[in-house]
Amino acid sequence: GGIITQTPKFLIGQEGQKLTLKCQQNFNHDTMYWYRQDSGKGLRLIYYSITENDLQKGDLSEGYDASREKKSSFSLTVTSAQKNEMAVFLCASSIGINQDTQYFGPGTRLLVL
Amino acid sequence: SQLAEENSWALSVHEGESVTVNCSYKTSITALQWYRQKSGKGPAQLILIRSNERENRNGRLRATLDTSSQSSSLSITATRCEDTAVYFCATMDSNYQLIWGSGTKLIIKP
Numbered sequence: 001g002g003i004i005t006q007t008p009k010f011l012i013g014q015e016g017q018k019l020t021l022k023c024q025q026n027f028n029h030d031t032m033y034w035y036r037q038d039s040g041k042g043l044r045l046i047y048y049s050i051t052e053n054d055l056q057k058g059d060l061s062e063g064y065d066a067s068r069e070k071k072s073s074f075s076l077t078v079t080s081a082q083k084n085e086m087a088v089f090l091c092a093s094s095i096g097i098n099q100d101t102q103y104f105g106p107g108t109r110l111l112v113l
Numbered sequence: 114s115q116l117a118e119e120n121s122w123a124l125s126v127h128e129g130e131s132v133t134v135n136c137s138y139k140t141s142i143t144a145l146q147w148y149r150q151k152s153g154k155g156p157a158q159l160i161l162i163r164s165n166e167r168e169n170r171n172g173r174l175r176a177t178l179d180t181s182s183q184s185s186s187l188s189i190t191a192t193r194c195e196d197t198a199v200y201f202c203a204t205m206d207s208n209y210q211l212i213w214g215s216g217t218k219l220i221i222k223p
Contacts, residue, residue: 004155042117042201042213043156058210090155097209100144104155 002027004105006091011110015083021076021108023091032074033092033102036060043090049074050097085112117204119217126192127222133188134217136202144205147176147187149198156201197221
């Protein structure tokens with residue numbers, strides 16, 4: 001088995017601030033994902049990466065940057081935090097882009113004051 | 114883009130009873146997955162059902178897929194308190210991206 005670790009668990013930021021969320025996986029999976037989950041809603045794809053140094057935009061990429069410098073890690077940057085923003089950011093990985101099961105981390109909870 | 118949507122916002126049954134969560138989607142799919150998310154955790158896959166399958170099972174869970182009506186159901190038998198969670202259906206499009214519904218909150222009462 002493997003595990004996905006997300007840091008930090010909670011993130012409180014100020015309006016306009018640049019904030020970085022980190023994700024590590026030890027499954028040795030090629031593909032990694034970042035999703036945003038708003039309260040009571042489903043997941044929306046922000047970015048995904050098929051392999052190291054690859055980046056693909058999802059439907060919600062505006063306002064975010066991502067980085068995949070190593071196979072095991074995938075980071076997400078909120079480029080300018082929006083006031084009163086509150087969401088959970090979930091990282092996931094899968095064997096490949098056409099492999100169906102995605103394994104999720106516990107999430108980073110963001111609150112912008 | 115296509116949309117997957119669970120048909121109920123919330124359901125509640127007593128422990129031991131059976132329950133079914135329904136999902137509808139638009140456009141064609143390669144597969145549909147059911148995930149469960151417990152409070153404070155990330156989602157975990159329960160069942161995957163491909164577009165050429167009608168049914169798939171995993172222990173007490175049974176998923177069906179009707180491509181003609183573009184709908185799926187997830188049934189749980191002999192429910193337990195630990196089945197309390199939000200249940201999502203997610204469809205996989207031809208670009209292998211998952212499109213998620215907004216989820217059904219299932220509460221199992223003792």
